[in-house]
Amino acid sequence: MYKSSNTVNIIVADYDNMRLMDTFSKLQNSNPLVRVVAICQNGQDLINRASTMRDVDAILMDFNLIDLTAIEVAKELKDSSPTTEIFCISDSMSAEFIFSAKSKGVAEIFKREGIVYREVADKIVDSIIAKRLEYEKLANEHGAIEKGTRNTKIVKEYITKTISQSVILTYNMKGGVGKSTVAANLAVAIKLSPYYSGKRVVLVDFDCGGANVSTICNIPDIDTVSRNLAAWENIDLNETSPEEVDSLLIPGPHGIMVAAAPINMGIAAKIGYDIADNILKILKKYFDVIIIDGAPNLSPVMDAALEQATKILLIANPEGQAVKQLGRIVHTLNDITANGERDLIHIINKMFVVLNYAQKPSEWDLKPNEVARTIGRPLLREIPNDDVVKKALHGNSAKQAVELEPESEFAIAIKKLANDLCGAYPEGVKQEDVKKSKKKVKENSDKKKLFGLFG
Template sequence: MTAASSARVRAAVAAVVDPELRRPIGDLDMVREVEVDGALARVSIVLTIVGCPAAQRIEREVTEAAASVPGIGEVAVDVGVMTPEERRALTERLRAGRPARQMPFGADSLTRVILVSSGKGGVGKSTVTANLAVALAGRGLRVGLVDADVHGFSIPGLLGIAPGTQPTRIDDLMLPPVAHDVKTISIGMFLREGEDVVAWRGPMLHRTITQFLTDVFFGDLDVLLIDMPPGTGDIAISIGQILPHAEVLVVTTPQQAASEVAIRSGLVARRTGQRVIGVVENMAAFALPDGSLLDLFGSGGGAEVAAALSKDADEVPLLVSIPLSAALRAGGDSGAPVVVGEPDDDAARAISALAETIATRGRGLSGRSLPFSAPGR
């Protein structure tokens, strides 16, 4: 009976998922001794590093998992730390044979890379990106988000990531913080206390974006969203060189001044080989209490961008018009994305529809080598 109980406790504990690595701790060799003495279960686990930010959560969930086994009334958990050799073995296993500091999102990757671009600031691009990422994750996709707007980073705040939160380092791997099931990295996570301005030029910007894509361990992703800075400057050029196979969503408002700049951002992306897959019109007309519509920023900008980008190329559709929404703005200020905080809001419905379109459309595999070969070859 004791041996059988020990096996059941070990199985329950091994199924606990590390919240940063998103894998069961049994698969990560984090479970050590498990002993059962009557109704008492003694469980020994090891964490990856000293001061692991997920330590309390893991210990709590291990305790709950062990206590859920029939016959167990008390649980004692001993928490240790991996040795340097064990950490090296773990990082090698996580990389699955990929050398350190190698960009995993190349043309042969099965991860779909989507840049969210606007050309012009102030159109709600980052808000759309953050909510789209959360909506995709809510559909069961594994989603990563890179905040490439180095000078105007806002993604951590939009997702409710607390100031001062930093990636966890396991040797030379950086594990991105996770919010709303979205793995996220931003320059805002690396600034020292009291430092809120990034005054960098081309070489530093290029290096930062490269490190985000090589040194941060996202694991296996279905979709990687990149929140682009406004304009067509250094970062847009760098990402065009690093990820020429990426897809692009162009965000605009209905206003003509915004749409004209958005067209330019789409054309620049296309010159690097990237494919514009659609246009998102934000801050569109919204319904008043009497049922009439108020188009505060005009109308037709999204359709204008889509039509201009469709000339002499594949059709670029207007994927969605997101109405101006107080709930969308409030959710961004509080770090509670509207797609989860108020899913029945009109803007939330529009973004959820956009996520559904992207999730079901998929990316074409034409011209890409896949990681398997035909039998007999």
């Protein structure tokens, strides 16, 4: 059973023996609650020990062991030792690296240069004790959480219950890059996740006057007349109820809710920072995931979205104009911060590039590394060009692309993005889905060749 004492048992791992012993000694003596129960020099030994030893609370490891990385260790231990937290030490501390590692199961990363082991130990102890309280509560409700077993239903239920809130903004100053398509499909993909099926997901359209979300979600204009962002003007943040909030929203695809933008330009002009900020604060009281489809501008409404978002997806196509627009935005934010006008580094650090191939690839397309370099932010994910998007947008299925063809390349990429952002698919996309998708693409290509030959 998961133990209830205050001692925090840690395995230390590093491929460098001298460094391993130094870490062992300093960590052991840095906090009276810390107890180093084993040391390892390779990933497989680390996994075996963590899986079979009882009461292993945490691992502190070099990010790169001889045979495995911290991400691979986290993946291996997810089932065999689900209550063990992975902490690592690394020379690399880029925003992209940290975000990727944490989204794949690493609890925290400490920079090797200037590391203070007392602070590391305190961080690990605080984290483990907080987790332990939650696990003990869960064990009392559902039974003991056993170590070294692949029956992890209780832990998965715990993960589902403790999912952190995500406020995700899709953004670009240029229209036509696929912001709304990515936003709508991302919302549905998250809701389709078994971990989020019981969670509340809302899609917010901040492109006032454009109302692209309503169009993509097949919402009739008549439904948005009384239920749009303007209807929130006099809603009190402190006096709302779930029922009142739901009455202002429109049911969307696959159980998501939609906060529609007004289609009347006169009404849309009234939506400013205060209304937008109030809407997001109210939605944060009642929803686990908020996806915001941003407007192609810098406006007070977008100021509210940029402030409230936990992740900002800079949606780019691989063509110069869209990329340069985003580069100018990041450059402007950096200049404002550097000049001391306003500290916007917290906004910049939330920004990640999503390269969306909305059009067929061409010889003039920028390479992914060129896109990230020009914009000045890390590339998070590439979304491939896929005919299923046009089929969903222009067909009569009334479904989003991820629902219409769940095994398409587009759907797989969106699900991977959903996992990057909020851990919606921790087991990953099934390999057979990828194979089916590639097979389908080949079959479609063969059909086109056949039709080309015979008219």
